[in-house]
Amino acid sequence: MGTVVKKKKSFVDIFLNGVERVGNILPHPALLFGIFAVVVLLFSGLFAWMGASAEHPTTGEAINVINLLSVEGLNRILTEMVKNFTSFAPMGIVVVAMLGIGLAEKSDLIGALIRKLVLAAPKGLLTFVIILAGVISNVASSVGYVLLVPLGGVIFLVAKRHPLVGMAAAFAGVSGGFSANLIIGTIDPLLAGLTEEAAHIVDKAYTVNPVSNYYFMVVSTFMVALVGTWVTEKIIAPRFGEYKGEVSEEETRLEELSKTEKKGLRWVGLVSLAFLAIIAWGLIPQDGFLRGADGHLLTSPLLKGVVAVLFIWAGTCGIVYGKITGTFKTDKDIMGAMGEAAKSLGPYLVLVFFAAQFVAYFNWSNLGLVMAVNGANIIHDLNLSVVPLMLLFALFCGLINLVMGSASAKWALLAPIFVPMFMMLGYSPELTQVVYRIGDSATNIISPMMSFFALIIVYFQKYDEKAGIGTIVSTMLPYSMVFLFSWMILLAIWLLSGLPLGPTGGLHYSM
Numbered sequence: 006m007g008t009v010v011k012k013k014k015s016f017v018d019i020f021l022n023g024v025e026r027v028g029n030i031l032p033h034p035a036l037l038f039g040i041f042a043v044v045v046l047l048f049s050g051l052f053a054w055m056g057a058s059a060e061h062p063t064t065g066e067a068i069n070v071i072n073l074l075s076v077e078g079l080n081r082i083l084t085e086m087v088k089n090f091t092s093f094a095p096m097g098i099v100v101v102a103m104l105g106i107g108l109a110e111k112s113d114l115i116g117a118l119i120r121k122l123v124l125a126a127p128k129g130l131l132t133f134v135i136i137l138a139g140v141i142s143n144v145a146s147s148v149g150y151v152l153l154v155p156l157g158g159v160i161f162l163v164a165k166r167h168p169l170v171g172m173a174a175a176f177a178g179v180s181g182g183f184s185a186n187l188i189i190g191t192i193d194p195l196l197a198g199l200t201e202e203a204a205h206i207v208d209k210a211y212t213v214n215p216v217s218n219y220y221f222m223v224v225s226t227f228m229v230a231l232v233g234t235w236v237t238e239k240i241i242a243p244r245f246g247e248y249k250g251e252v253s254e255e256e257t258r259l260e261e262l263s264k265t266e267k268k269g270l271r272w273v274g275l276v277s278l279a280f281l282a283i284i285a286w287g288l289i290p291q292d293g294f295l296r297g298a299d300g301h302l303l304t305s306p307l308l309k310g311v312v313a314v315l316f317i318w319a320g321t322c323g324i325v326y327g328k329i330t331g332t333f334k335t336d337k338d339i340m341g342a343m344g345e346a347a348k349s350l351g352p353y354l355v356l357v358f359f360a361a362q363f364v365a366y367f368n369w370s371n372l373g374l375v376m377a378v379n380g381a382n383i384i385h386d387l388n389l390s391v392v393p394l395m396l397l398f399a400l401f402c403g404l405i406n407l408v409m410g411s412a413s414a415k416w417a418l419l420a421p422i423f424v425p426m427f428m429m430l431g432y433s434p435e436l437t438q439v440v441y442r443i444g445d446s447a448t449n450i451i452s453p454m455m456s457f458f459a460l461i462i463v464y465f466q467k468y469d470e471k472a473g474i475g476t477i478v479s480t481m482l483p484y485s486m487v488f489l490f491s492w493m494i495l496l497a498i499w500l501l502s503g504l505p506l507g508p509t510g511g512l513h514y515s516m
Contacts, residue, residue, distance in 0.1 A: 035352075035355045035356045035358070035359045035360075036359070038356065038362070038363045038417065038418075039359045039362075039363075041418070042362045042363040042366050045073070045363060045366040045367055045370060045372060046073050046074055046078075046082075046366060046370075047074075048370070048372060049070060049071060049072055049073040049074065049078070049366070049369075049370035049372060050072050050073070050074040050075075052070040052372065052375075053069070053070045053071060053072035053370075054072070056069075057069075057070045057375055058070065058375065059374070059375045059379050068374050068375055069371065070370055070371050070372055070375055071369060071370050071371050072370075073366060073369060073370050078369070081369065082366075085365065086362065089361045089362055089364075089365040090357065090358050090361045090362075093198075093202070093357055093360070093361035093364070096198075096354070096357050096361075100350060101312050101313065101316050102190075102194050102315050102316060103346050103349070103350055104320065104343050104346055105315055105316030105317065105318070105319035105320035105323070106190070106315070106319045106346070107323075107343055107345065107346020107347070108319065108320045108323030108324060108327070108339065108342050108343060109319045109320070109323035110323070110346070111323070111327075111332070111345055111346065112323040112324070112326045112327030112330070112332045112333060113326075113327075113330065113332055114270075114273060114322060114323050114326040114327070115142070116152050117262060117266050117269070117270060117326070118270070120156070120262060121270065124261065124262070128164065131160065131161075131164060132174050132233075132234045132237045132238060133230050133231070135157050135160065135171065135174045135175050136174050136175070136177055136178035136182070136229065136230045136233040136234060136237070137178065137226070137227075137230040138153060138175075138178065139153055139154075139157075139175050139176070139177065139178020139179035139180075139182060140178045140179070140182035140185050140186060140187075140226050140229055140230065141186060141187060141188065141226075142178075142179055143179065143182070143183055143186055143190055143192065149175070149179035149180075150179055150180070150461070153175045153178075153179055154172055154175045154179060154461060154464055155172070155464050155467075156175065157171035157173075157174055157175030157176075158171050158172040158175075158464065158467070158468065159171075162248070166242070166248070167245040167246065167247065167248040168248060168467075168468045169245055169248075169468055169469060169472075169480070170237060170241050170242050170245050172461075172468075173237065173241050173480050173481065173484070174234075174237045174241075176450060176461055176481065177229075177233045177236070177237070177450060177481065177484040177488075178229065178230065178233060180446075180449040180450045181229060181233065181446060181447065181449060181481075181484050181485065181488050182225070182226065182229035182230075182233070182446060182488075183412070183445070183446045183449050184222065184225070184442035184443070184445065184446040185222045185223075185225035185226040185228075185229050185446065186222055186223075186226055187223055187226055189215055189216060189219070192412065193215040193218070193219075194215040194312050195413055196412070196413070196416055196438055196441075196442070197213045197214060197215045197217060197438070198213075199413065199416050199417050199420050200213045200416075200420055200424055200434045200435070200437070201213040201434070202420070202421075203364075203373075203420035203423075203424035203425060204424055204425070204428065204434040205368065206368055206373040206374050206421060206424070207374065207425045207428045207429065208428070211434065213434055213435060213438070213510075214507070214509040214510070215312060216507050216508050216509060216510075217435040217438070217506060217507040217508075217509050217510030218435060218438060218439045218507050219506075219507040219510075220504070220505060220506055220507050220508075220510075221439050221506045221507065222439075222442075222507075224495065225492065225495065228491055228492070228495055229488060232487050232488065232491045233484060233487075233488070236483050236484050236487050240483045241480065241483065241484075244480075248468070265329065265330050265331070266330055269325070269326040269329040269330045270326070272325050272326070272329055273322045273325055273326050276322055276325050277318070277322065280318050280321075284307065287307070288305065288307065295307045323342070324339055327339070327342070353413070356413070356417075360413075360417040363417070364417065367421050368421075373421045373422065373425055374425060376422060376425075376426070384426070384430060391432065391500050391512075392496075392497050392500050392501065394430075395432075395436070395440045395500065396493050396496065396497070398423065398437075398440050398441075398444070399440045399441075399443045399444040399447075399489070399492070399493060399496065400489075401444065402415070402419070402440070402441050402443070402444025402445055403443075403444035403445070403447050403448040403489060404444075404448070405419070405444075406444065406445050406448040406449065406452050407448060407451070407452050412445050415441075415445065416438075416441060416445075419441065420437075420438075423437055423441075424437050427514075428514045431513055431514055431515065432512065432513060432514060433506075433510065433511050433512055433513055433514040434514070435506050435507065435509075435510030435511065435512075436506065436510075436511075436512050436513075439496075439506050439510075440496065443489070443492045443493070443496060444489075446492075447488045447492060448485055448489070450481040450484055451477075451478045451481050451482055451485045458477070461477055462476075462477055465477060500512065
C-alpha cells in the first residue's frame with residue numbers, strides 16, 4: 006500500500022473550520038434567546054442592587070435599573086408572558102406578508118418569473134440578470150436558494166461556461182444581496198418590527214414602516230448586480246476557466262415557459278396593472294381615498310398598510326396564476342397553499358416566543374435604556390462623525406454574521422442595544438437598521454452559519470465532488486469583500502448627501 010499524503014489545509018480552511026466549530030457549540034437561536042432572557046433577569050437584580058443608573062438626556066430624570074427578580078417583577082413575568090408574544094410587533098406583519106407571498110410561491114408564479122427573466126436575458130447581460138434575479142428572488146423567502154442557484158449552473162452550462170461560476174453569481178445575488186430588493190418582501194416588515202420594538206425603549210410612540218429603507222434598497226439592488234457582475238467576470242470566471250466535466254444533453258436543456266405559463270404571466274401583468282391603476286386613483290387626486298387625513302402622501306394608509314397591500318397583491322396574483330396554470334384547481338388548493346406557507350413559519354414562531362420575552366424583560370428592567378444612555382455618552386466622547394461610526398457598525402454586524410446565521414435572531418439581539426444608543430446620539434432607528442442590513446448581507450455568502458450554506462455545498466458538489474466549505478468560501482470571498490466595500494461607499498455618499506432612506510425613513514432623530 007502506498008503512503009497516504011494528507012493535503013495541507015490552507016489558512017482559510019483552518020479559520021473557517023474554527024468558526025464552524027464555535028458556531029456549532031452555540032445552542033438553537035430560540036434557546037439562545039431563552040438563555041438571554043434569564044441572563045437579563047439575573048442582571049436586573051445585580052445592577053439594581055449595585056444602584057446602576059443613568060440621566061435621561063432630555064428630562065434630566067434618573068433612570069434606575071428595575072429588579073425583575075422582585076415579587077412585582079415575577080408577577081409581571083407570569084401575567085404578561087402571553088401578551089409579550091402576541092403583541093410582539095414583527096409576528097403579525099410577517100405572518101400576514103408570508104400568507105400572500107406563499108400563494109405566489111406555491112402557485113409557481115415566482116419560479117416562472119425568474120425563469121422568464123433569465124431566459125429573456127441577452128447573452129452579454131446573462132451574469133447581470135442572474136444576479137439581479139437572485140436579489141429579487143428574496144421577496145419569497147428561500148425560492149432563490151432552492152431554484153435559482155442550481156438553475157444558474159444549468160444556464161452557464163447551456164452558454165458553454167463553467168457551471169460553478171453561474172452558481173456563484175446566483176448565490177451572490179440571492180444571499181449577498183439578501184437585504185436589497187425592488188419589491189417589499191418578508192424581511193422588510195420583519196426587521197421593521199424588531200426595530201420599532203427597540204425604538205420603544207426610548208420613544209414609546211415611535212413607528213418604523215416596512216418601506217423606511219426602500220430608496221436605499223432599490224439603489225443597492227442595482228449596485229449589487231453591477232459589482233457582482235464585475236467580480237464574476239474579472240475574478241471568478243478566470244479562476245475556474247473552462248469546464249471539462251461530462252454533462253448530458255438533458256442537463257444542459259433549460260425548460261422554456263409553456264403556453265399556459267405565459268398566459269398565466271400575462272394575466273398576472275394585467276392584475277398588477279389594475280392594482281397600480283387603483284393605487285394611482287387613490288393617490289394622485291388631492292382628495293384621493295389613499296391619501297392621509299391631512300392630504301399628504303407620507304401619512305397615506307398605503308404606506309402604513311403596506312403589508313396588507315403586499316398580501317392582497319401577491320395573493321391575488323398567485324391565485325390568478327395558479328387557476329390559469331392548474332396549480333390551484335379548487336379553493337382547498339388555495340387554502341392548502343396558505344397553510345403550507347404558514348407551516349414554514351413554525352420555527353420562526355418558536356424563535357419569536359423566546360425573543361419576545363427577552364425584549365420585554367430588557368425593556369422592563371431599564372437595562373436597555375441605561376446601556377443606551379451610557380453607551381451614547383462613551384461614543385459621543387470619542388467624537389466620531391456619522392460616517393466612520395456607521396461604517397464601524399456595519400463591519401461589526403458583518404463579523405457577528407460569521408458566527409450567528411439568522412438575520413432576525415441577530416437583529417432581535419442587537420436592535421435593543423444599538424437602536425436606542427444611536428437614537429440618543431441623534432440618529433434614526435431606520436438608519437441603524439439599514440446599516441445592520443449592509444453588514445448582514447455582505448458576509449452571508451461566506452458564513453458557514455447561514456442556514457442554506459450546506460445546501461450550496463451540495464449544489465457545488467454536483468460539478469466538483471471535492472467541493473467543501475473552503476471551496477465555497479474561497480469562491481465567494483471576493484464577492485463579500487467587494488459588496489461590503491461598495492456598500493460602505495454608497496452609505497458614505499448617502500449620509501453626506503442627507504438623502505432619505507425611504508418614504509418614511511430619515512437619517513436623524515430628535516427627542
